[in-house]
Amino acid sequence: MGGFHLLDLLVILVIGLLIAGPKALQSISRNVGKGVGQAKAMKDEVLSELPMEEISGITQTVSKIPLSPQQAVQKLLIPEQQKKQQEAKEEVKAEGSSSSLTSAE
Secondary structure: OOOOOHHHHHHHHHHHHHHHOHHHHHHHHHHHHHHHHHHHHHHHHHHHHOOHHHHHHHHHHHHOOOOOHHHHHHHHHHHHHHHHHHHHHHHHHHHHHHHHHHHHO
16 A cells, blocks of 8 residues: 555556656756665764664653553553562561561570
C-alpha cells in the first residue's frame, strides 16, 4: 500500500516523456538530481550541528510517555507494586533481624 513500485515509476516516466519530450525530461531529471543532492548536503550539515547528547536525552524522556490508556495505567500501577514489594522485603528483613535477636537471648 505505500511507496512507488517500479511499474508506477515507469508509467510516470512515459507520461513525462510524452508531455515534455526527451530533451526537457533530461534537463528536468538533471535539475531534480541536483536538488536532491543539495537537500542531502543540507541535511548532513544540520545533523552535524545538532547536539546529539541532548536529543538522545529527550528521546529517552519521550519514550517514557504513555501513548495509550493501558500504558498509562501500567505506569501508574508498577511503581505502587514495586513499593509494596520493597515494603514486604523490609518487613521480612525486620522480622528476620528481630527473630535472630530473640534467639540469641
